[in-house]
Amino acid sequence: MGVRIPPSANHSVTDMKTKGRVAVLLSGRGSNFEAIYKNSLKRDANYRVVVVVSNKKDAPGLQKASEFGLDFFHVAPKSYKTKTAYERAIIAILEEYSVDLLCLAGYMKIVGEELLQAYENRIMNIHPALLPSFPGLHAQKQAVDHGVKISGCTVHFVDAGVDTGPIILQRPVEVRDDDSEDTLGQRILKEEHEIFSEAVRLFFKKKLKIKNRKVIIIE
Ligand code: GRF
Secondary structure (H helix, E strand, O other): OOEEEOOOOOOOHHHHHHOEEEEEEEOOOOHHHHHHHHHHOOOOOOEEEEEEEEOOOOOHHHHHHHHOOOOEEEOOHHHOOOHHHHHHHHHHHHHHOOOOEEEEOOOOOOOOHHHHHHOOOOEEEEEOOOOOOOOOOOHHHHHHHHOOOEEEEEEEEOOOOOOOOOEEEEEEEEOOOOOOHHHHHHHHHHHHHHHHHHHHHHHHOOOEEEEOOEEEEOO
């Protein structure tokens, strides 16, 4: 199991029983995590973040988790002989916290079989492009370099591929002639912060049905 870095938030008994239990897996700054967390504090939110896990000990996102009073863990891939063992350590934490949904918020590792099986159709990822365009790293730069006029962001369920899983929500963002990776990225990020929480909300309202590879949003 990973290193536990001191917790812990107090939540009402009502919260614990009725709200969806979200874990966030991250590797970096954690702005999407922050948005998901802050939206979970709104009066009508139907989920709460119960634990944050990172493969990077110095991820600023872990620092944020600490500031928010959330439980958080660092699980170092190098401490495990195999990816399977590493993911089992993560699963042990997720089970300890009775997690219903795992949100990848800037998690820079490919999810393996172990996690995929344990949380089938219960892992979401946010990607800074309109998939299936520009999967993988530096999606914003790919969009600028390619010269597209519109890019955006996508929340999708995670499958074994890289950014290939069933698409839940997308938001377009105009690409300006003078955009850099950075300026475009900032405008996309604003939209990411909205649609990720919205996808989580829809999940716990049981509005998302996966049919083949299509996600139907039930009215
Ligand atoms: C975001 O652009 C997200 O789309 C991508 O990684 C970045 C993470 O940013 N998967 P942050 O750590 O949430 O600020």
